[in-house]
Amino acid sequence: MQYRRFGKTNLSLSVFSLGTMRYLGSKEVAQQTISLAVELGINHIETARGYGSSEEHLGGAIASGSVSRDQVYITTKIPPTPDATSMRRYINESLERLNLDYLDCLGIHGLNTWEHLDWVKAEDGCMHAVQEAVIDGRVRHVGFSTHGSLELILAAINTDLFEFVNIHYYYFFQRHAAAIERALEKDMGIFIISPADKGGKLYTAPSKLQEICHPFTPLELNYRFLLSNSRITTLSVGPATPEELIEPLRIADSVDKLTQDEIEALQRLENQLSLSLGADKCSQCYACLPCPENINIPEVLRLRNLAVAYDMTDYGQYRYGMFENAGHWFPGMKANKFTECGECLPKCPENLDIPTLLYDTHEQLKGKAGRRLWG
Ligand code: SF4
Known part of the structure; x- marks a missing residue:
């Protein structure tokens, strides 16, 4: 596993991050997946208030000792709120579910509309509560995830309120290249959302696509397209079972420039x-x-x-x-x-x-x- 600096957070993150969106149902599978991910070198686990029981399962894994707090950086994501009071409550609820005193990273989850950006920029909006949590140590670093337009993402980056961005960018969708450039100018960490699934459903690629990519798999080629860009910090991998970690992590050391092939x-x-x-x-x-x-x-x-x-x-x-x-x-x-x-x-x-x-x-x-x- 290779590690990269996550922009101005200065955290050194594994180039793959464990996304916990898919194993919502079973505590046992969640704990096994987390344990294997850590064993394979992943040191960044991402969850969200909105991912069903995911925060509780991760909190359970930490409480049971199957993952040690100092082995991992933990990000959770909370949707933007128009007021500080709701955000204050949501941060505390996430910490409680996760059995944590502090979050390494908090992402505003789905800064998707201009209204969300207004909430973020409002003096008494959600960022007021986030900044309080940074000051008193409950949150160490702040970023945002987005499914919004390029223009909105650039505007959010330009607020200078964030240290990292969680963004859609893949071989088959390069629209947000300019947002990545801008984020790098601001020394932000770059965290790519779900390259296997949102990036093209590449676990189950059609045979025509497989033939064109051969001798590589479409999944592998997309990962290499991203990992060969040293400015991208980390890619989320969201296994439903521990076994689904194996294929992606086969290339977790392949971070050099693209080969001729x-x-x-x-x-x-x-x-x-x-x-x-x-x-x-x-x-x-x-x-x-x-x-x-x-x-x-x-x-x-x-x-x-x-x-x-x-x-x-x-x-x-x-x-x-x-x-x-x-x-x-x-x-x-x-x-x-x-x-x-x-x-x-x-x-x-x-x-x-x-x-x-x-x-x-x-x-x-x-x-x-x-x-x-x-x-
Ligand atoms: S090339 Fe595609 S994106 Fe550009 S104007 Fe035409 S339809 Fe729209």
Whole structure:
């Protein structure tokens, strides 16, 4: 296991962090997974107020001695609140569930909207309680996680209230590269959310994608894409069972620059994208937004790009199904809500027939309604 400095927190974190979102149900599995993670060199465990029994299970593991407090850094996440009183109570409740005197890191969980940012910036808002907790030692470092737009993330980083950011950024979604750059200018730690699942459902990659990535697995290639960037501190890995830790951690020491073979595999992915989509390829420039019908056109067409180029239909259905079903965690209407207003058309530098592509994506990816895994 390799370790990297987590920005200005100056913590030295393992390049993989244990995310505890998925083992909500069983205390025993939670404790076994935590023990194995620590044995394999993970020193950062992440939970959240919103992850069901996850905080209690982690607190149980600490109380039982199956993980020693001084072996791990613990992050929990608490949603933004409009007032300091609720946040004050939430911090104390998390500490109690976790059996801890202090949190190494507290993340504002899901700073997803401009209203959340207003709460964070308000003098008597949630950060007032967070800063009190920093002063009296209940919290050592403060960051935020986000599913928001690039513009919102940049604005949150620019408040200078945070020491780290927990962000979506993967080979198949590089929109937030500019946020990572800005965070680095501020010497913030960079913590990547769920590269295996949100990054493309890569545990169950389609055979076409596997063939293009061969001799690497798609999961491995995505991890290497991230780990070869020394400015990224740590990637979350969220196993449902201890066994699911094994494959990701096989490459926990592979943090050097990309090899020639890896560069060629990534080039094959690029070539396939261009060849299979031809003139219908959405370049992800985001110039078509805002959409009057509140359709996240670039995200819909990103899912189409991946489904057409690599058969990532299952991933596309999973993410597309969250539109209209996951609130501010995955905002936007489904693509069939488009009208013929045509506002996006002159803005698209690729001259895409956006309404036709939206319709086609809806037909390919409409399926059952999705929801978040927790909450
Ligand atoms: S303007 Fe065109 S290329 Fe750019 S994100 Fe929108 S649809 Fe894609």
